[in-house]
Amino acid sequence: MAFEDELFEEAHLYASREEMESLVLHDDGNTNKSFTFNGRDDNQHHYSLSSPVTVAEIITSDDGDPLELLSSPNENLNSFDSFLEPPSYADAMFRSFDSDHGKQINGHGVVSTSVQSTGFDYLKISVMYPRKEQDVANSSVSGVNTYVTYLITTWTNLPEFNETVSVRRRFSDVVTLSDRLLDSYRGFFLPMRPDKSVVESQVMQKQEFVEQRRIAVEKYLRKLAAHPVIRRSEELRVFLQVQGKLPLVKTTDLASTMLDGAVKLPKQLFGESVIDPSEVVHPARGKDLLRIFKELRQSVTYGWGGTKAPLVEEDKEFMEKRMKLQDFELQLSNVSQQAESLVKAQQDIGETMGRLGLAFVKLTKFETEEAVFNSQKVRAEDMKSVVTSAVKASRLYRELNAQTIKHLDKLHDYLGEMLAVNSAYSDRSNAVLTVQTLESEVSTLNSRIEKLEAVAFKVFGGERSRIQKIEELKEAMRVTDDAKDCAVRVYERIKENNKSELERLDKERHDDFFGMLKGFIVNQAGYAEKMASAWETAANETSGYAQICSSK
Amino acid sequence: MITTQRSSTGGGGLQSPRSPSSQPPYLSVSVTDPAKMGNGVQAYISYKVITKTNFPEYQGPEKIVIRRYTDFVWLRDRLFEKYKGIFIPPLPEKSTVEKFRFSAEFIEMRRQALDTFVNRIALHHELQQSEDLRTFLQADEQTMERARSQDTGIFKRKPSDLMQIFRDVQSKVSDVVLGKEKPVEETNPEYEKLKRYIFELEDHLAEAQKHAYRLVKRHRELGQSLADFGKAIKLLGACEGDALGTAFSELGAKSEMLSIKLQREAHHLLMNFEEPLKDYVRAVQSIKGTIAERANAFRQQVELAETIKLKEIDLNKFRLTRSEKMSEAEHEYEELKADSEEATKRFETIVRLMNEEIVRFQEQKTQDMGLAFHEFAKGQARLANGIADAWRSLLPKLEALSSS
Numbered sequence: 001m002a003f004e005d006e007l008f009e010e011a012h013l014y015a016s017r018e019e020m021e022s023l024v025l026h027d028d029g030n031t032n033k034s035f036t037f038n039g040r041d042d043n044q045h046h047y048s049l050s051s052p053v054t055v056a057e058i059i060t061s062d063d064g065d066p067l068e069l070l071s072s073p074n075e076n077l078n079s080f081d082s083f084l085e086p087p088s089y090a091d092a093m094f095r096s097f098d099s100d101h102g103k104q105i106n107g108h109g110v111v112s113t114s115v116q117s118t119g120f121d122y123l124k125i126s127v128m129y130p131r132k133e134q135d136v137a138n139s140s141v142s143g144v145n146t147y148v149t150y151l152i153t154t155w156t157n158l159p160e161f162n163e164t165v166s167v168r169r170r171f172s173d174v175v176t177l178s179d180r181l182l183d184s185y186r187g188f189f190l191p192m193r194p195d196k197s198v199v200e201s202q203v204m205q206k207q208e209f210v211e212q213r214r215i216a217v218e219k220y221l222r223k224l225a226a227h228p229v230i231r232r233s234e235e236l237r238v239f240l241q242v243q244g245k246l247p248l249v250k251t252t253d254l255a256s257t258m259l260d261g262a263v264k265l266p267k268q269l270f271g272e273s274v275i276d277p278s279e280v281v282h283p284a285r286g287k288d289l290l291r292i293f294k295e296l297r298q299s300v301t302y303g304w305g306g307t308k309a310p311l312v313e314e315d316k317e318f319m320e321k322r323m324k325l326q327d328f329e330l331q332l333s334n335v336s337q338q339a340e341s342l343v344k345a346q347q348d349i350g351e352t353m354g355r356l357g358l359a360f361v362k363l364t365k366f367e368t369e370e371a372v373f374n375s376q377k378v379r380a381e382d383m384k385s386v387v388t389s390a391v392k393a394s395r396l397y398r399e400l401n402a403q404t405i406k407h408l409d410k411l412h413d414y415l416g417e418m419l420a421v422n423s424a425y426s427d428r429s430n431a432v433l434t435v436q437t438l439e440s441e442v443s444t445l446n447s448r449i450e451k452l453e454a455v456a457f458k459v460f461g462g463e464r465s466r467i468q469k470i471e472e473l474k475e476a477m478r479v480t481d482d483a484k485d486c487a488v489r490v491y492e493r494i495k496e497n498n499k500s501e502l503e504r505l506d507k508e509r510h511d512d513f514f515g516m517l518k519g520f521i522v523n524q525a526g527y528a529e530k531m532a533s534a535w536e537t538a539a540n541e542t543s544g545y546a547q548i549c550s551s552k
Numbered sequence: 553m554i555t556t557q558r559s560s561t562g563g564g565g566l567q568s569p570r571s572p573s574s575q576p577p578y579l580s581v582s583v584t585d586p587a588k589m590g591n592g593v594q595a596y597i598s599y600k601v602i603t604k605t606n607f608p609e610y611q612g613p614e615k616i617v618i619r620r621y622t623d624f625v626w627l628r629d630r631l632f633e634k635y636k637g638i639f640i641p642p643l644p645e646k647s648t649v650e651k652f653r654f655s656a657e658f659i660e661m662r663r664q665a666l667d668t669f670v671n672r673i674a675l676h677h678e679l680q681q682s683e684d685l686r687t688f689l690q691a692d693e694q695t696m697e698r699a700r701s702q703d704t705g706i707f708k709r710k711p712s713d714l715m716q717i718f719r720d721v722q723s724k725v726s727d728v729v730l731g732k733e734k735p736v737e738e739t740n741p742e743y744e745k746l747k748r749y750i751f752e753l754e755d756h757l758a759e760a761q762k763h764a765y766r767l768v769k770r771h772r773e774l775g776q777s778l779a780d781f782g783k784a785i786k787l788l789g790a791c792e793g794d795a796l797g798t799a800f801s802e803l804g805a806k807s808e809m810l811s812i813k814l815q816r817e818a819h820h821l822l823m824n825f826e827e828p829l830k831d832y833v834r835a836v837q838s839i840k841g842t843i844a845e846r847a848n849a850f851r852q853q854v855e856l857a858e859t860i861k862l863k864e865i866d867l868n869k870f871r872l873t874r875s876e877k878m879s880e881a882e883h884e885y886e887e888l889k890a891d892s893e894e895a896t897k898r899f900e901t902i903v904r905l906m907n908e909e910i911v912r913f914q915e916q917k918t919q920d921m922g923l924a925f926h927e928f929a930k931g932q933a934r935l936a937n938g939i940a941d942a943w944r945s946l947l948p949k950l951e952a953l954s955s956s
Contacts, residue, residue, distance in 0.1 A: 324791070331788040338781040345777040349770040356763040363756045370749050375914040379921055386925045393932065510796055514954040517799055521950065525943035532936035538929035545922035546930075 123156045123225040125240070127218035130210045133170075147171075148210055150217060154240045160232070165241050171196075173246045174217055177239045180248050181224075184235060186427040186490075187497030189420040189505060191223035228504070318495075321502065322425060329418040336415055339408040343401055350397025357390035382542055389538040393531050400527040407523060410516040414509065421505070428498055431491040438484035445477040579605040579674045581689065583667040586659045589620075596620055597659060599666065603689045615690050621646070623688065624666055626700045630684040631673065636845045636898070637905030638679065639913055641672035642834030657819075661827060668831065736851045746910065747843060754836045761829040768822045775814030782807030795953040802949060806942050813942075817935040824927035828920055835913070842906065849899040856892040863888055 127150050135145040153166040171194075178193035194216035203209055221240075225231050238247055360383050367380040452470050585600040603615045624643055631640050644665035647653045670689075673679045687699060738744075782804040789800025863885050870878040 328788075328791045331784070331791045335781070335784040335788050338777065338784040341777040342774075342781045345770070345774040349767070349774050352763060352766045352770045356760065356767055359756070359760040359763050363760055366752065366756055370745075370752075372745075372749075373911060373914045375911075375918040379914075379918040382918070382922050382925050386929060389929060389932070513792075513796055514799065514950070517803055518947070518950055518954070521803070521943045521946055525940045525947075528936045528940035528943065532933050532940060535929045535933035535936060539926060539933050542922055542926035542929060545919065545926045 121156075121158055123154065123158055123161075123231050125155075125218065125221045125225055126153050127151070127214055127221065128153070130214050131168075148204070148213075150214055152217075152221065152240065158232070160237055161241060167240065167243055169239070169246065171213060171217070172250075173239065173248075174220065176246060176248050176250050177235055178220075180235045181230065181233065182423075184233065185230065185497070186431070187424050187494030187501070188227075188229065189417060189424050189501045190230065191220055191227070192416055192419050192423075193220055318498075325418070325421060329415070329422075332411060332415055332418065336408075336411045339411055343405055343408065346397060346401045346404060350394050350401065353390050353397060354394030357387050357394060360387045360390065385538045385541040389534045392534040396527050396531050396534070400523060403523045403527075404520065407516050407519040410512050414512070417505065417509075421501075424494075424498055424501060428491070428494050431487065431494050435484060435487045435491055438480055438487055441480050442477055442484060445473055445480060449473045449477065575606060577606055579603070579607055579610075579680055581667075581670045581674050583619075583663055583670060586663050588654060595654070597654070597662075599663060601670070601689065609686060611690055617690065617696075618693060619688070619696070621662070621666075622700065623696055624669065627673075627684060627688045628669075631679060631682060632841065634682065634684070635679060635905075636849065637842065637902035637909070638676070639835065639839050639842055639909045640679075641669050641676075642831065642838045643669055644834075657822070661823070664823065664827065665831065736854050737847065738850055750836060750839050750843065754833065754840070757829065757833045757836060761826065761833055764821075764826040764829050768818050768826055771814050771818035771821060775811045775818065778807050778814065779811035782811065795956045799950055799953045802946060806946055810939055810942055813935060813938050817931055820931045821928065824931065825924050828924040832917060832921065835917070839913070842902075842909075846899070846902045846906065849895065849902050853892070853895040853899045856888065856895050860885070860888050860892055 129151040130148050131151075132146055133149050135147065147170050149168045149170045151166055152169055153164070154161065155164050157163065174193060175196065178190075181190055194213065197209075197213075199209070224236055230236060235248060364380045364383040364387060367376050367383070371377050371380065449470055452466060452473070455466070580603070582602050583599050584602065586597045587599075589596055589598050598618050598620050601617050601619050603610065603617075604613060606613065628640060628643050631638075644662050647658060647662075673682070673685055679685065687695070691699070784804075785800050785807065786804030789797040789804060791797070792800060863881070867878070867881045867885050869875075870881050
């Protein structure tokens with residue numbers, strides 16, 4: 001499940017909490033609440049969630065909680081708000097446990113802490129203020145073309161940057177950046193860029209969609225900034241710094257490249273075109289149809305991903321590592337799924353506990369109002385203490401869950417990493433394929449030359465054209481051989497990148513996962529202790545009944 | 553099972569006037585050892601009912617009989633008939649879902665509820681003297697079966713039937729019969745308040761019980777997801793290997809252990825919190841039955857009073873005309889008067905009993921719920937502490953592993 005989705009889930013967690021916790025003891029009917037996320041900033045990201053609330057209300061006055069919404073001041077105080085005390089100093093102490101994971105996750109205005117700093121350099125990015133723009137110049141037949149831009153602000157002390165800079169970029173710019181990085185950094189574990197999302201233009205405009213996208217873009221850029229090599233890349237710098245139009249080459253769409261390729265094909269078939277060594281740096285793409293076919297044929301011969309032949313993937317260690325990573329990915333995916341279930345179960349129990357508390361609040365109110373006998377009043381008092389604990393527990397479950405989501409999010413992050421790893425390994429496979437294709441090309445040319453040379457001794461006449469042919473073939477072979485050498489170098493480079501990236505990944509994973517485990521455990525333990533304390537209060541207050549009735 | 557201690561505090565034996573022995577009178581019952589009898593569709597559960605008493609009407613200090621659910625139902629119905637005005641303790645419902653009829657949990661819940669049922673009767677100063685109770689606790693199975701089959705048929709009125717009558721009282725049918733426009737009901741404001749209270753209380757309690765039941769389910773679900781999570785994390789640990797792998801394995805194991813704690817707490821919550829709440833709901837429903845009986849008795853009384861008035865008019869007419877019908881009419885009149893007195897007495901008894909019962913009921917419920925709340929809070933505290941301890945114990949190990 002994407003991080004964005006979880007954020008939205010969390011919004012609903014907050015929504016239902018607001019619904020649950022703002023309960024007032026008169027039958028007012030409906031209250032509409034609108035509140036800001038991270039209200040300390042002056043950003044205008046308002047979520048107005050109208051949650052009709054009925055019957056009983058208990059106002060909480062928690063202002064020490066960093067995740068707490070700054071809801072409107074409580075006007076409707078009544079005797080029931082004594083149910084829930086404000087957070088004690090102990091609460092504040094407890095929160096320091098989670099401080100390293102406790103940063104706000106709704107990013108605007110709050111900067112990322114995920115910095116791979118080798119010392120004191122930092123590169124912080126935030127994506128804010130989505131804005132609708134109109135592209136009048138390139139209006140399509142259907143009318144004016146509208147799109148959304150985002151203000152991307154960078155704070156850094158890296159030498160190649162200006163200290164603070166803001167640019168406006170649209171989503172297709174992000175796609176371009178991603179494509180250029182993929183070209184330049186083959187073999188690297190590049191973060192996955194956000195999806196393009198095939199949706200109607202109507203949906204594109206919706207606030208929810210725009211917000212999701214904003215968050216996704218921010219997360220992506222921060223991941224790029226966190227990568228020790230990529231953060232220094234020219235492409236990223238240009239994207240973040242250069243005002244106006246993004247000066248990176250756009251990837252043209254496949255259809256037009258196919259058309260271009262189709263034009264070139266006849267020349268290639270007649271052996272007239274020369275393979276430009278620089279082109280072999282990339283796997284055959286849109287323009288070079290012939291090479292696409294050749295590489296396709298090659299890969300079919302050797303099986304997808306399977307290797308044989310001259311440049312064998314002799315790196316057995318690599319193959320073992322690859323399999324281990326695949327296994328890891330499988331298990332990680334499984335854990336991630338179970339983590340989601342766990343989070344849902346925690347949410348459910350918190351909610352039900354809250355509703356149980358609510359039901360008893362109503363019952364308490366009822367018994368108090370209708371009390372004819374003293375026994376009823378006593379019962380109402382007993383109920384009150386249980387209600388207090390139940391509502392507290394419900395709130396604690398919600399907080400626990402919000403934290404749990406943050407910690408276990410690491411799992412999702414690494415699933416994303418695995419996609420990057422797979423992509424990097426594909427680069428490697430493609431590079432091998434290119435090399436093999438060229439090698440086989442060389443050997444084909446070579447055998448044709450040999451054949452022609454052999455013929456010389458038997459046939460007379462046509463000698464000049466034969467010699468000419470041999471020269472041409474020899475030239476082609478030389479060029480192809482050069483290209484092959486180039487491809488081998490590319491392959492070696494990619495191998496190196498893979499290796500260093502894998503080391504980086506292992507180390508980061510080690511640190512990240514230990515952090516996650518610790519955070520998760522401290523979180524669970526801390527909240528459990530608080531819940532125990534809340535329930536012990538109620539147990540003590542009702543302990544008299546345990547003495548009256550003997551044990552069963 | 554409720555011990556002798558409780559029976560003496562319940563004032564059970566104190567009003568029994570005859571015990572010759574120096575020991576205070578006691579009547580203690582327990583319902584135990586559920587056993588499945590028969591096969592297929594006919595299968596049912598039988599229970600052992602053990603009676604320990606020194607009441608002179610009972611045979612011997614201890615008696616054991618075998619009873620099934622329908623026997624309990626019989627007892628409840630008989631008591632309901634005979635002791636109008638008293639809140640008869642409620643019975644657990646018939647199981648509607650076939651699948652759960654023989655599940656261990658359902659059987660245990662039912663056994664506990666039946667045990668509570670019989671004990672409440674045994675502790676009630678009036679109900680404990682019931683002959684039907686004696687039959688139930690002592691008679692052999694054939695006698696019991698005979699008694700049970702005798703009571704089927706049109707004469708048997710179940711509380712649900714009475715509910716219908718109660719509703720009819722408020723309908724226009726009886727009005728037409730009586731020739732009146734409004735239903736025949738007491739105009740006692742205190743009683744009105746009580747009726748409203750009972751009806752509203754049922755709604756509130758039902759809602760609370762619903763959420764309590766859901767909470768039990770949530771505990772189970774959380775337990776299950778912790779188990780699954782633990783298992784998955786262990787597999788991931790196996791993949792990782794080294795210190796991190798060990799850390800994952802430890803976490804997974806703890807998670808699985810906590811899953812068990814959660815299941816246990818779910819059961820505790822069910823038996824010690826949800827079931828008492830359900831019992832409370834049933835008790836309130838039983839009171840509604842008594843309310844219906846009272847309305848019935850009131851109506852009868854009023855009807856008879858009306859009839860008598862009419863009869864009086866007729867009688868005076870006959871007296872004046874010196875008709876030969878006079879003696880017959882006088883005779884009828886006397887009969888009616890007697891009936892009317894009976895009806896009035898019946899009604900007044902019900903009113904008196906109800907007033908006593910409601911006090912007792914409220915006090916009893918405060919006790920019952922107080923205990924239930926205590927068990928709830930205690931259980932949750934215990935669970936939370938267990939969870940906290942388990943996770944905390946992992947921390948030093950984790951520290952050691954992460955630095956290695």
